[in-house]
Each structure stands twice: as C-alpha cells, then as structure tokens.
Amino acid sequence: MASHAIGVLGAGYVGLTTAACLARLGHAVTCVDIDEPKVAGLRRGEVPITEPGLAELVSGPRYTTDHRELAAAEFVFVCVPTPMGEGGQADLSGFDGAVDALRPVLRPGTVLVVKSTVPIGTADRLARAWPDHPVVSNPEFLREGHAVEDFLHPGRVVIGSDDGAAARRTAALYAGLGAPVVRTGPASAELAKYASNAYLALRLSYVNVLSELCEQVGADVGTVTRVMGLDARIGPACLDPGPGWGGSCLPKDTAALARSAADLGVDPALLRAAVAVNERQPGRVAEKVRAVVGADGLDGIRLGLLGLTFKAGTSDLRDSPALAVARRLAAEGAVLTGYDPAVPAASPQVAPVQAVDDPSLVAKGAAAIVVLTEWPEFTALDWAQLAGLAEGDAVIDTRRLLDPAKLRSCGLTCLPLGGQ
C-alpha cells in the first residue's frame, strides 16, 4: 500500500487513535495538538488515555504543537472536540477555530477529512469556504476502551464527499484494513454518524424502561433481553440496562440530532423521549437506595459506590451516569465514598464522591453499596470481607454484574436493576 503524508489535528481519543493507527498502516503521520504538556508527554511515549494497544503504536506519528508542520500533508484529519452547546446543538466554535488555523499553512489540494462528529451540512459549508481543498466527511465509530481494535477492524468506513477523486484517495488510505467502505454524499455520512449514536441511545432507554417494567411485574430483564437478542433482526449487543447512558458522545449527539430535527421541522419526539428516560434514570437508582436505607431519607447516610467512570474499561468521567447518580444521592444528603480501578484516590474530578483506592474503604460503615460501573474485577472482590465492614446488607447492582447467590452466601442482599 502506498504511504501518504497525513496530518491529524487533535490528539484525543479519536485523533491519537487515528494518528497511531494510520502510522501503523504505513503512512507518515504528523499529529498536532494545542495542549503542550500532552504533546510533550506523547513525544516521550506517554499515552494520556486508557486504551488497550495504543502504547504499542504511540511512537508511530510525530507530535507537535506547530501547525506549520502540516504544510506538506496530503490529507488533514480534523479530530477536535464538538461539545454540546446551549440548546443541544453542537458547539462548533472550537472546530471552526481549529480549521481556520490551518488556512495559512495548507497548500492547495490538501484534502480536509472531517472525523469530528459535526452537524449535517458542515462538510458542505467547509467545501464552500475552502474552494482550493477537497472536503471529505469520514465519521468515526470507535468505542472508548476499544479504540484501537475498532479503528483497525471497523464495521464500516464511511467516506462522504462530492469530490469523487478525493473520496477514492481517502478510501485508499484504509485499504489495508479490508473493511467495507460506504461511499456517499457528505450529508448522508454526517447523518449516519448521528443516526448510529442516537439509535444506541434509543435502544438503551428502551431497555431501561423494560427494566423498570420487569421490576413491577416480577420479570427478569436479563431473560427478556436475551430472548430479544436471539432475534437476528435485534441482535444481542447493547441491551444491558444500567444507571443511564453517558460518555462524551451518546448524550451530546442525541441532543444535537434532536435539535437539528426540530430546527428542520422534523418531529424530534422519539429522540426527546429517549433523553427524558435517561434523565430519569439516576432518580430511579436513588429511589432504590432510599427503599433499602429507610423512610428517614438519605441525610447523613454513608453509601459506598463501586465504579465512577461512564463505563468499564476507560478512565473517562465525561458525562458519567455514575456521577449523575452520585450527585443525586449527595443532593439528598448522602455521604459518598467511591472506588473505581481507573480513578486515583482523592481525585477532585469526582466530587461529591470521596475517591478511595481500596474497595474495603467503600464498604466500611456503608448503609448500602451501589455498583454503578460494570468493571469485571468487582465480581472477584472479597464480598464476605466487605459484608463484615458494611453497616447494611444491601448491594444495589445497577449493572447486573454480580451473582446474587454468591452475595447471599456472604450475608448480602443483591438487588439487581431490572429484577431477578
């Protein structure tokens, strides 16, 4: 496969993974980030995020804070943040600023490849603003915690552009992966990204409603979703109930799609319902806690939390449902101690939770233990020891991770979300 000179703008989850994996495919990659300490660390081979397989690839690209080093690039992949703005739409100020900074640097013909998740119409807008540059929408579908694996073995590579030659050249960069390539116009590519994330959000809110229903009727949501997942049209993935769906993507992308739909006069009710269910979910968990702790409420009650990140396998705390639950419990006066294998003790980022580095400190004096992230290592904790340290015997398992029979043998009562 031919090697090309590639620039990557942004060295976060997407940019760093893209840069490292494109270098792994044999391309000459220069990765630019404005975060000087991050760039200095990357130059020393330090990986700033928890991503299996990234450490082995991090030495592939060159890292710099100087945009001028992109002057020779044939392609520049834009991988900068597009956070939620007020009113739900994507805030493109950082994205636009980052792209504008390339203007004095890039030579005519350099392909602008948009990997950031951007509202429908963004690639067209860029193509008008950059008449000397082909623009390609190439949304990214990687999951945190599986970033390298997902990049190197993608379900699909989406290439959206009105410039056929640039689309072909961009698709060729991925030739080594042997993945299905979907060539399309830019609007379909941009919408396909939002459509995928919002679909996952809809599905998860549906499962969380089912879990509530299961508790009411004495059914078991694990069995219900297993039956659903055996239907090939439904499939088994992404059917686990939990304390809500979070992270840096699903919430902001669902809100942005709902906002775009509303702005275009398309009824966003379905999307808004999924968001509303999700916003209710921390309250549902708090209700379960109140039910076991007693009628006097949570004021001054010690609770132990297991898991603080937005899902297992990542240290990312952005929009973590675990923290949404924690804030909810703290607002009712609960005193919270939390353990997460990816969160250092005393981390200020998880306030109002006091983060500790030992699960037994979570159990000590706790009226109840609440499992909020599905770290597999929680199944192997010494539950008999934790039972001895806790005041109460209830373990509220919002991830349905633990074996209730095993906990029972340790003198604990496991209450899985969604019944059992």
Ligand SMILES: NC(=O)c1ccc[n+]([C@@H]2O[C@H](COP(=O)([O-])OP(=O)(O)OC[C@H]3O[C@@H](n4cnc5c(N)ncnc54)[C@H](O)[C@@H]3O)[C@@H](O)[C@H]2O)c1
């Ligand atoms: N995180 C994911 O799993 C994921 C997956 C698919 C798509 N996306 C999308 O990719 C985009 C990036 O997300 P992320 O999670 O990688 O973000 P991130 O916050 O992890 O990283 C963004 C990086 O961009 C850098 N940056 C900011 N402004 C810059 C500028 N002007 N020039 C150079 N660098 C700059 C930051 O310093 C940071 O290192 C977003 O649009 C997101 O929606 C994210």
Ligand SMILES: O=c1ccn([C@@H]2O[C@H](COP(=O)(O)OP(=O)(O)O[C@H]3O[C@H](CO)[C@@H](O)[C@H](O)[C@H]3O)[C@@H](O)[C@H]2O)c(=O)[nH]1
């Ligand atoms: O069965 C499930 C699966 C997920 N979740 C929760 O849903 C959220 C999102 O999980 P996941 O999709 O694994 O996280 P991300 O790494 O943010 O990945 C999503 O967001 C990325 C950014 O756009 C996309 O690229 C990915 O395809 C998309 O899965 C987390 O809070 C999970 O705990 C559940 O509650 N139950």
